[in-house]
Amino acid sequence: MTTFFKKLRSTYIYHWIIWIILIFFKLIMDYSVFGNFLFLMNIKIFMVSIILFYIHYYLFLPFLIRQTPKKIFIITISFIIIYVGLMIIFLPPMPKHPPFNTKDFSKTGKMLPLRKGMNIYDIFFKIGIFSIIFSTLLFFVDKWIENGKKIKALEFERQSSELKILREQINPHFFFNALNSIYSLSIIQSKDTPRVILILSDIMRYVLNTKSTLKNNLNDEISNIKKYIEIQSIRFSKFNNMNYEFYGNFDAYEIEPLLLLTFVENAFKYADLKKGRLEIKVHLENGTLNFFISNFYENKSYESNEDSKLGIENTKMKLNLLYPDKYDLQIDNNGSEYKVNLKLQLN
Template sequence: MTAFFRQIQTTYIYHWIIWIILIFFKLIMDYSVFGNFLLPMNIKLFLISIILFYISYYIFLPFIIRQSPKRILVITISFVVIYVALMIVFMPPLPQHPPFSPKDFPKNERMKPFHNGISFYDICFRIGLFSMIFSTLLFFVDKWMENGKKIKALEFERQSSELKILREQINPHFFFNALNSIYSLSIIQSKDTPRVILILSDIMRYVLNNKSLHKNNLNDEITNIKKYIEIQSIRFNKFSNLNYEFQGNFESYEIEPLLLLTFVENAFKYADLRKGSLDIKVNLNNGLLDFDIRNFYENKNYEKSDDSKLGIENTKMKLNLLYPDKYQLDINDNGSEYKVNLKLQLN
């Protein structure tokens, strides 16, 4: 019962607003013409109108739309023919003479309220016709609005499902690359291996705790990227040309989890630090995130794996799903240098 009243108060609240407006104008018109609100007659008039309206709205029209198109056409034509025939049969005779001459209109003494009440003809054919047309109009407006909400809900569900799949796909790709880094350190028996494992455990905990469809605090995301960079810095400590810079108040914004990490992973995976520097710059200014990454690679040894292509494609799909018209992604490859620039407007 509570849900029913809540539906009346929300979904169909404009019905009541329209009824109130109609009643208000009808009373004002009667008072301005007849000098009387004609309350007894108007109460009957609108009570009958509302009853006929909702009989049509909740019973007749739902029955009609459940039929096949052919049956709808047959029912509609039959109803119109029968309705018009009955209206002609029960139509009262027209007055032989006008109640007043045109020259007397609209003198007040000639404008008298009707005292005949509401006849059977009025109920079936005047009020009924108004209620039928009015209910049909609002019924299909409501259906259109309801279908719009369903379409939005289905679209949101579809995007949520796609996003969940994308997140599940990128996690194994991330862990595979990270484990490769640890494996490289373990082969040379680096004393930094335990520390790298500890850092990786923090990253794994962060990734596994962020499988919901909610965005993460940007500062946490940047911290996670810094930890990954630290792992790779330990791995490539024999090279000095690894540069990274982070500027901005990251605490005030949120971002899709692991959105930037794919580009960082690929840069480290293919970078040849003997040929050139690997540069990572992240700048946040008034909600505009400017992410820039560059690395050099050896062309003869360069061949992108399917995992890397999948990671980049997943990131593009995430951007399209979550940030439509709010980002610009430029990826440039000149044969020896790979550049990625992402400008993303955050809320």
């Protein structure tokens, strides 16, 4: 019962707005024609209309749409035949004399109502036809709105499921690459290995804590990327051609977790630092995030590697799901240098 009243207050509240408008319009029309609001008569008319409306709306139409098309046709035709037949039976006789004469007109020129009451014909046929047509129209409008909401809800469920799958796919990929970095350091017995393990544990904690969240603070996301860069900088410490720029008030915005990390991972995984510079630039201005990354590589393209393809395709799907029409992703691969330029509107 509580759900029913909530439905009346929310989903069908515009019904009552329409009824109020119709009553107000009818009163004004009667006053303009007859010089009288005919308040009591109009209240009776609309009370009958509302009762017939919701009987048809909540009982007959829901029953009808549950039937097969053949039954719907038979029931509809039968209803029309019975309805028209009853109209003919209860049709009042035509008056022998005109229902009014010149004395019925007021001095102001307003017309008087033809009759003061309502008979069975008026209630069930004149008012009934209006109620049936009106309730049928609103019933299917409401069903259309309700189906639209269901479709949106199902689409949201589908997107949420896809997003969850994408998140689960990228995490093992990330840990595999990070462990490779530690393995490389352990082979050369680097003194920085304990520090790298400590940094990686922070990154793992961050990644695991983001599984249940929709979006993360952008500043936390950038901090996580910086930690990953620090691990790779230790690994490639003998090279002096890596450049990183971070600019903007990152703390004021949120972003999908690990959205940018895939490109950073791929850059370090395939970079040939002997061949050229590795650059990462992250600028935030007026709610627009500009992410740029470039690196040189040797005799290998990202497209020929399944891990790289998986990570990039996942990122593209995330952008399509979460930021439709709010991003511009340009990827350029000329055979020796790989560039990624992403512009993302966050506000």
